[in-house]
Amino acid sequence: MLTKSTLYVVATPIGNLRDISLRALEVLAGVDVIAAEHIQITQRLLAFHAIHTKMITLHQHNERTASEKIIAMLAEQKSVALVTDAGTPGISDPGGLLINQVRERGYQVTPIPGANAAICALSASGIVTPHFLFYGFLPAKSGERKRKLESLKSLSSCTLIFYEAPHRLLECLADMTAVFGACRQITIARELTKLFETFYTSDLDGVVSWLQSDENQQKGEFVLLLAPAEPKNDTEISEQVKHTLYILMESLPLKQAVQLAAEISGESRKKLYAFALSRKNNMPNQ
Numbered sequence: 001m002l003t004k005s006t007l008y009v010v011a012t013p014i015g016n017l018r019d020i021s022l023r024a025l026e027v028l029a030g031v032d033v034i035a036a037e038h039i040q041i042t043q044r045l046l047a048f049h050a051i052h053t054k055m056i057t058l059h060q061h062n063e064r065t066a067s068e069k070i071i072a073m074l075a076e077q078k079s080v081a082l083v084t085d086a087g088t089p090g091i092s093d094p095g096g097l098l099i100n101q102v103r104e105r106g107y108q109v110t111p112i113p114g115a116n117a118a119i120c121a122l123s124a125s126g127i128v129t130p131h132f133l134f135y136g137f138l139p140a141k142s143g144e145r146k147r148k149l150e151s152l153k154s155l156s157s158c159t160l161i162f163y164e165a166p167h168r169l170l171e172c173l174a175d176m177t178a179v180f181g182a183c184r185q186i187t188i189a190r191e192l193t194k195l196f197e198t199f200y201t202s203d204l205d206g207v208v209s210w211l212q213s214d215e216n217q218q219k220g221e222f223v224l225l226l227a228p229a230e231p232k233n234d235t236e237i238s239e240q241v242k243h244t245l246y247i248l249m250e251s252l253p254l255k256q257a258v259q260l261a262a263e264i265s266g267e268s269r270k271k272l273y274a275f276a277l278s279r280k281n282n283m284p285n286q
Contacts, residue, residue: 002079007074008031012083013193034081060094122161132158135162149175166219173204188224254277
């Protein structure tokens with residue numbers, strides 16, 4: 001049963017028109033109005049499922065004015081469904097402004113869950129990690145894109161998920177390589193749930209070579225999943241720090257040498273002390 005004066009936030013398929021829940025179809029058929037990002041795209045979905053509900057447009061350029069119209073409908077005890085071209089509204093798509101205004105006016109907002117490209121890609125990527133960050137679309141310009149990627153560099157223990165347009169794909173991967181290094185693993189999920197659905201996993205350098213070898217793989221809609229960085233071996237000490245420690249040990253007591261080396265390098269004093277003890281009898285010139 002649908003309730004009056006309610007905004008339903010309805011997830012729609014990201015490709016295959018059958019990837020929609022029974023509840024979503026009931027809502028789309030039962031509401032008074034559907035607010036769609038692009039009426040022509042949503043019309044294909046509705047026609048496929050024999051739904052004939054009235055539609056209005058709500059997209060990023062008219063969301064404020066469309067929101068007022070929808071709120072007026074809710075005031076008349078009508079029910080409205082919000083959909084975007086594909087996936088879940090408000091996730092790299094319009095809808096957030098409308099939802100905030102509807103809640104502020106005291107009307108009910110009910111989510112109807114369903115398809116989401118980021119989760120779909122992650123579930124089939126084979127990346128084993130308990131954490132992920134969904135970023136969405138990176139900036140279009142390289143300089144700003146690199147700055148955003150640099151700000152994510154410290155998140156080394158979670159998968160980073162991005163959306164990218166085909167005409168910016170290679171430039172985006174080049175910037176990722178510059179920031180994260182050519183050996184960072186990435187999975188490309190292309191055209192999810194569609195005829196030419198493709199998953200490809202390699203390091204950043206290998207993925208670029210694969211894309212450049214086949215221009216057809218550069219077409220479509222993309223989800224990029226950047227795997228977490230390989231964990232560092234906490235027992236390893238760089239050669240430079242070892243050299244510093246050896247020099248200090250030649251002229252200072254062991255504890256004082258370790259203390260100074262730790263202050264200079266930022267390494268753990270405990271780790272340096274254990275290393276110094278294990279190497280004390282094999283120091284050069286001793």
